[in-house]
Amino acid sequence: MDSALRELYQEVILDHSRHPRHYGAMDGASHKAEGYNPLCGDRVTVYLLLGPDGRVADIKFEGKGCAISQASASMMVDMLKGRSQAEAEKLMQGFLHLVKGEDASDLSEDDRERLEVMGGISEFPMRVKCATLAWHTYKNAVEEGAT
Amino acid sequence: MDSALRELYQEVILDHSRHPRHYGAMDGASHKAEGYNPLCGDRVTVYLLLGPDGRVADIKFEGKGCAISQASASMMVDMLKGRSQAEAEKLMQGFLHLVKGEDASDLSEDDRERLEVMGGISEFPMRVKCATLAWHTYKNAVEEGAT
Amino acid sequence: MTAQSKISASFDAEKARADFEILSRQVYGKPLVYLDSGASAQKPRVVLDAMRDFAQSEYANVHRGVHFLSAAATDRYEAARRTLQKFLKAASEDELVFTKGGTEAINLVAHSYLMPTIQPGDEIVLSVMEHHSNIVPWHFLRERHGAVLRWVDVRDDGCLDMDALDAAIGPKTKLVAITHMSNVLGTITPLKDIVARAHAKGVPVLADGCQGAVHQPVDVQALDIDFYVITGHKLYGPTGIGALYAKKAHLKKMRPFNGGGEMIREVARDRITYADPPARFEAGTPPIIESVGLAVALDYLMALDRTAVAAHEHDLLAYARQQVGQFNWLRVIGDAPGKGAILSFEADGMHAHDLATILDREGVAVRAGHHCAQVLMERFSVASTSRASFALYNTRADVDALIGGLSKAREILVHG
Amino acid sequence: MTAQSKISASFDAEKARADFEILSRQVYGKPLVYLDSGASAQKPRVVLDAMRDFAQSEYANVHRGVHFLSAAATDRYEAARRTLQKFLKAASEDELVFTKGGTEAINLVAHSYLMPTIQPGDEIVLSVMEHHSNIVPWHFLRERHGAVLRWVDVRDDGCLDMDALDAAIGPKTKLVAITHMSNVLGTITPLKDIVARAHAKGVPVLADGCQGAVHQPVDVQALDIDFYVITGHKLYGPTGIGALYAKKAHLKKMRPFNGGGEMIREVARDRITYADPPARFEAGTPPIIESVGLAVALDYLMALDRTAVAAHEHDLLAYARQQVGQFNWLRVIGDAPGKGAILSFEADGMHAHDLATILDREGVAVRAGHHCAQVLMERFSVASTSRASFALYNTRADVDALIGGLSKAREILVHG
Numbered sequence A, B: 001m002d003s004a005l006r007e008l009y010q011e012v013i014l015d016h017s018r019h020p021r022h023y024g025a026m027d028g029a030s031h032k033a034e035g036y037n038p039l040c041g042d043r044v045t046v047y048l049l050l051g052p053d054g055r056v057a058d059i060k061f062e063g064k065g066c067a068i069s070q071a072s073a074s075m076m077v078d079m080l081k082g083r084s085q086a087e088a089e090k091l092m093q094g095f096l097h098l099v100k101g102e103d104a105s106d107l108s109e110d111d112r113e114r115l116e117v118m119g120g121i122s123e124f125p126m127r128v129k130c131a132t133l134a135w136h137t138y139k140n141a142v143e144e145g146a147t
Numbered sequence C, D: 001m002t003a004q005s006k007i008s009a010s011f012d013a014e015k016a017r018a019d020f021e022i023l024s025r026q027v028y029g030k031p032l033v034y035l036d037s038g039a040s041a042q043k044p045r046v047v048l049d050a051m052r053d054f055a056q057s058e059y060a061n062v063h064r065g066v067h068f069l070s071a072a073a074t075d076r077y078e079a080a081r082r083t084l085q086k087f088l089k090a091a092s093e094d095e096l097v098f099t100k101g102g103t104e105a106i107n108l109v110a111h112s113y114l115m116p117t118i119q120p121g122d123e124i125v126l127s128v129m130e131h132h133s134n135i136v137p138w139h140f141l142r143e144r145h146g147a148v149l150r151w152v153d154v155r156d157d158g159c160l161d162m163d164a165l166d167a168a169i170g171p172k173t174k175l176v177a178i179t180h181m182s183n184v185l186g187t188i189t190p191l192k193d194i195v196a197r198a199h200a201k202g203v204p205v206l207a208d209g210c211q212g213a214v215h216q217p218v219d220v221q222a223l224d225i226d227f228y229v230i231t232g233h234k235l236y237g238p239t240g241i242g243a244l245y246a247k248k249a250h251l252k253k254m255r256p257f258n259g260g261g262e263m264i265r266e267v268a269r270d271r272i273t274y275a276d277p278p279a280r281f282e283a284g285t286p287p288i289i290e291s292v293g294l295a296v297a298l299d300y301l302m303a304l305d306r307t308a309v310a311a312h313e314h315d316l317l318a319y320a321r322q323q324v325g326q327f328n329w330l331r332v333i334g335d336a337p338g339k340g341a342i343l344s345f346e347a348d349g350m351h352a353h354d355l356a357t358i359l360d361r362e363g364v365a366v367r368a369g370h371h372c373a374q375v376l377m378e379r380f381s382v383a384s385t386s387r388a389s390f391a392l393y394n395t396r397a398d399v400d401a402l403i404g405g406l407s408k409a410r411e412i413l414v415h416g
């Protein structure tokens, strides 16, 4: 069995994709955005509740997609909750570097460890967009998605 | 010196092109048409006076063009004068066959002899249009050029 | 099965494979199993040789010079048009317009045939299984000119609903635009019947033959079709070239498409006249080297026993259909009788992209996505499908690799 | 002359010739002397090799699959876009749209940039030396939308009349469309100055760089130009491909051109949204194999010392100019200072087509005709000219063959 494949579809990823965390719509979201991958037709909606300080007070997502995009969305909401905007931005940049196989040493050790399971994607350039869909949607929600 | 070239630019042809017969406009033409070769911008106008029986009572041409198109026009007017429509059509078909290197045995011996100087064109397919311009214009004049 | 195997025996796919160098390559250390010819076919050596030979021994621009190379290139270009005429059995070579691909050919019809006369409320009839290339140009006419798109449904098995077609064609219909073969379902439409029904109401028909012409001989005169579109790269030919067949009577009335060299008669500062078809629609330097490659590709196809090729492809499809039948977690989309060699499916718990990625690592190239057919995806309530498409060079061994890959994917993604 | 020869010595044309297989062929038993690169250039072996290698080892459709070949082909296609970005020094790769050629690129601007907003009486400024490809698209806007074409004259030596340009650009001007280098006169236009003058009046500029980009490096940012057009086959690249550079701000506002696959975001029955540029303007399967060839051609050019190449071409032109100076029966058309390596002329008593036929038999390929520049022909009161155009692979020996052929033609046609 192909080791790159084994790394891509690790148990953690499959588990996230099968049982996504914080899945579903959010009543009273302060921000919201829909992301769309025209290549495969996948769609994800990210709901945010930002505190007065910009902190991610709550975050949920909804949508259908491949294992990579679902797992990535699930991990993202898991990790973003409670972060400030600056922390979130840093996490996102680190994540983007990681999945493209670039240097992600900016990430805190803890974050890096948790995200490491997504590192296998860098071997699959055609799938990077799947992994980043939720993140770009989150960013869109913050910047242009005030409800 | 290239023999195909020598045959193409025979003295007779050059003479016709330098001193075209029946050159100029015709007052009182019954038919008239302008021919145009978009490839080179050459233009020829054919003037006809058809008798009541359809015979070519008079014919002249005017225009600018390469040696081949000028010579061909000049020989054409020379040969068409006095012919009936059926004879003219036969001559034209024979000419078209000749310059394309096809069988022109339909032509009368006399016509074939006179037109033979144009036979060299069949070696120059890119120039066939130059040779046929006047003839197509004549045909147009007869069919759609009543003044 | 036996009967089919017998017929297909007359086409030697193994021998044909040798004509396609790329098929002997490996990916990730596994033999390439190319099941994506529906997106684009591989090209036989003769096509690539011919293009190269031409480019390095006879190349020049066409229609423009009197010199040797220009004459040679023009001859080749115009000979390609006649080869295409033969391939589609058109009445005249002047009915064939070279384009950059199938998409451009359809846009040409939208722009030059329909646009000049379209009125708000005029209708264009098309099916829900059209490729975006046969949808978007009509959407333009809707957005910009108020045309109305009338959609003809397919039945659950993927057959075109002919009753719905009849119902859709009305007094305001200006064109029926329909695929000859669906690039997702494999459905082959009864073009002759469609044309008869449309013509009975005075409506012209455009067929998108980008897939259809690959898998069966086409006779535009027998079909009495108004417009027929092909694309080179699916016909085992080069990219960058396609063609529109159109009846002469239509072409004569159509206004120019792009403007530039070759398509004019005379240009002055304040007036302009246009060349006769087909030149009128071929502005600029055409795909010259590509025309040579396309002609060789068509000759390659025509030299084959196309009935035998079709039987071979049907055998592959039937075999694949039977093999996936064992998977109760897999749903085939499109089961029209007599369909072409395309197998689209959904698999429980496996998204098409994950599946394609895993198959890819097994060397098996399939397509995953909406296949430029989002309206059809909506019709079947799916976001995407996986698609294996078969070409003349595929074999049962390729099907076996696909089946093996599917099991493996299931193991990783579902049981993993 | 000495100084020039010295400079050109740094470019080894003889060595370059070896890269172009076709140049060693014979026609009618005479060595080929190809002086028609202005119509289309020959292609170096590396370009043909790359296309062939790609087609037989990495080919698939782009942007559509997740499988290995599709990823490889997509990489090559997008890498070609970045090569083009580098070639034209564009700020972003997203500012480059692949087209089927230069002609289509100009039509794209006419259709997607100007057409949606043009009003009757709006003006387009263009020069009398434009190629039909940079005339006819604007004639369409005149015919169909009431636009007014404002023609800028050239001086008798072929220079653009800059005062006339200033006078032509007015409050109703929507675009200045101007060649970078005339394909007949060889004139190179002062683009930077033109852009400055037009921008001062708020008017954008399109440059037709089909010839210009071949003979000199282009920096679209330094020029601050709005639109710049190239075509592959004159850049020693394949047929079937060209490109439009456009500033991002323009592209973003432009509506789609052709409709089809790849250029959409979402398609439904009754609504449609479009992809961002450049995809929005690349409907359908693009010229994939051609993009690979174009990138290699551009790399080939960029690897050369382009100043040395330009000096070499200027040397050929100067030498040819000097040699034809001995013929008092020959009139050169176009003598602008610093002009590119194109020599157009008329000869007493010898029609351009007869001349070309005779030269052809000597192995010398020149172009005869109006060169898709009928407005310019009218300006100089000629029906046609003969044109020798020089490329990097030409040598003084080629010029000698031309001169010899001219004498022979005179002998046959005038003294014969």
Ligand SMILES: Cc1ncc(COP(=O)(O)O)c(C=O)c1O
Binding pocket: C038, C039, C101, C102, C103, C104, C131, C133, C134, C179, C181, C182, C183, C208, C210, C211, C231, C232, C233, C242, D260, D261, D283, D284, D285, D286
């Ligand atoms: C049915 C169908 N129509 C049209 C097209 C468009 O052809 P092209 O992309 O070559 O322009 C395709 C292929 O992509 C197709 O499968």
Ligand SMILES: Cc1ncc(COP(=O)(O)O)c(C=O)c1O
Binding pocket: C260, C261, C283, C284, C285, C286, D038, D039, D101, D102, D103, D104, D131, D133, D134, D179, D181, D182, D183, D208, D210, D211, D231, D232, D233, D242
């Ligand atoms: C100055 C100029 N513009 C535009 C074109 C058109 O380019 P293409 O025919 O490749 O579309 C040409 C060449 O034919 C040209 O010389």
